[in-house]
Amino acid sequence: MSIIWLCREEQLAPGEKLKVANAEVGDICVYNLDGVFYATTDLCTHATASLAEGDIEDNLITCPVHWGQFHIPSGKAVTFPCERHLRTYRVSVRDGEVYADVSAEAREAEKIECVQI
Amino acid sequence: MTKERIPLRPIDTTPPLRNLDRICDMESGRLSGKVFWDDEIYQQELEKIFARCWLFVAHESQLPNAGDYLTTSMGEDEVLVVRQKDRSIRVMLNACPHRGNKVCFSEAGNARGFICNYHGWSFGADGGRLMGMHESKCYEESGFDKSQHGLRQARVDSYKGLVFATFSDEAPSLEEYLGPMTWYLDVVLDMDGEGSEFFGGCIRSTIECNWKVAAENFVGDILHGGWTHDSAARAMLGSAVANVSDMPESYSVNWNGHGYEFGTDVVGNAATLGEKNINKYLHTIRPRVAEHLGEFRSKLIGAISSATIFPNFSYLPGQNTVRIWQPRGPHKIELYTWTIVNKSAPEEIKDMWRKGCMMTFSPTGVFEMDDGENWEYCTKTSRGLVTRYQDLYVGLGMHTRIDDSELPGNVFRGQINECNSRAFYQRWKDLLEAPTWADVPDRNGRMR
């Protein structure tokens, strides 16, 4: 278990996302999808781009550079040119604070077949 | 921290051509066909006119939402015109600063940004900022700084919906560039205080003529109307075009090479559409126009008239066609045609104008058919070397200037008058001869 603090719950309205720097695992992107929080690596798996600068549509994050898309809850790459899935982190919310377990994938991610290197 | 941008490479300025007086002498109203044919002159025009002047790129109504874009060209430079989130409009080169490939291939649409097909360089819709590229890691390893690269931006300004851009930093402001012509532009852009819009997209065609032949035709040549367009007038109106010279009050005005010739007959141009309801509409709104723009300008809303904003943007009040003559070498233009209507006009009136504009001034328009033929052969005869040096007469209406007119601009008596053509070619020559904008002489008040 390696729990890190991401943000306060009220910092992130539904439909919003936020980049959180982390020296250990690299930048993390936190998302609020209709009140449920998720976290993935912030760096796009295709080219250098911060997903926190992208747009959220229907549970998908669109990379601001080549407009490839990932399914936020599972990290699954769904749209060209993104082919490699995103690393996800398991999120928990306690007392209005959002945390991530950087040693665990999101539960939704465990269901997809992993093609990551 | 954003680093300061490396300055853009200046556009090479070549020495002005010599002896232009011999082929363009507007003091005596003499021109030579060489100006329509010569490739050296054309290259100078791209550099000293199209890369320096304010050029029309779009009407704001074509880009209602953030991310809406269209592609057009400024001279032969292809550009993207993009509506921003803050409602401003940006104009940038449609060419990737990596290998120069075109980045956007569609004529219009809505986009987050533009990604080059070649190596995946990606540009934001917000001013062509370089966002990243395919295999970006490799660039980073070689110390690449993406903040130094992006789509080259043009200066942008607009007047009542018409968006203009220039790649010249030293060009005067758009306001100064247009001068008092805006007073006349209001007649089509804002006749009732509610503005105007482009309606129904764009039609594009190609004419094998020099761009100046077309621009000059609109800047101040109503003379050809009664003769060239006799067949179209008879077809649409059932009778010949009235003799324009019989009209009691008409004028030609110009400023900085822009020109507008007009009668005060309210609906003479509009009548050629052959739609009674359009005439009726104009007569109905005229009192409102008089309230907004005054009695005099309310007589111009659909009158026999035409105009060019230097160098290549033209329109016809009444027929409501708006067009740009895109230069494609000395002997060819691409013609983009739009229909402009009052925002407040009823939908069926707008649609009637869309159809009427196509029926009269478009590649299938009964008027334009005879124009295209004339313009092509005004250009092509100059292929002959001797022909090229034959004097062309542009002297009609010398000494008709009205010095005490209350109308803005350089005002001349009568619309059958070549004063606007002379002002157009004089401005053309002045720009070709001027190494910088500061060297362009001010001829306002002195043209004959």
Add this chain to the structure above:
Amino acid sequence: MAACADGGGDVMAESNLMQGNERMAVLDERARKAEAFLLREARLLDDERWDDWLAILSPDIHYWMPGIENRRREDRLGTYSEKHMAYFDDRLRDIERRVARFRQPSAWAENPPTRNVHLISNIEVFEGECSGELLVYSCFMNLRSRGLDEQHQLVGRRVDVLRWEDGRLRLLRRKVLIPNAMLLCKNINTFL
């Protein structure tokens, strides 16, 4: 059945054209008559027999040739639109005006005449929306020559609705689609 009577409606909208493909092919005598109609029409145009050509148009004709727009596949506006600029968006009155211009002695750009060849091919005939109508697809190639060295070529597809009126086929609706988003010549001084 009002749409069948007045020549309006959107029989030639894309969605309906798809149905047109599924509609019954006409393979009997009517198909040969439709084909003969189109071939004769081409000859009438080439020969500038304007009265004879006007006589094969229905009084309710809608003759439409939309401008083609170069848009991305995902753009819902598509390649052309009824609301946008069109080379022709004509009723009979408009067509008669165009013909009236061709006939003026002062139609300078028509004298010497433009010499036309209309080639018609790929003719397919289907049952129409309404009884007494045929839906006819065809392709055309139009070659125009003027002066000594001018030559302009237009190629495209057409969708026609032909209707039996007083025992004769007449052109009720025509949609003309060319592939060009920019016309590569100065005008279209013919009908397609």
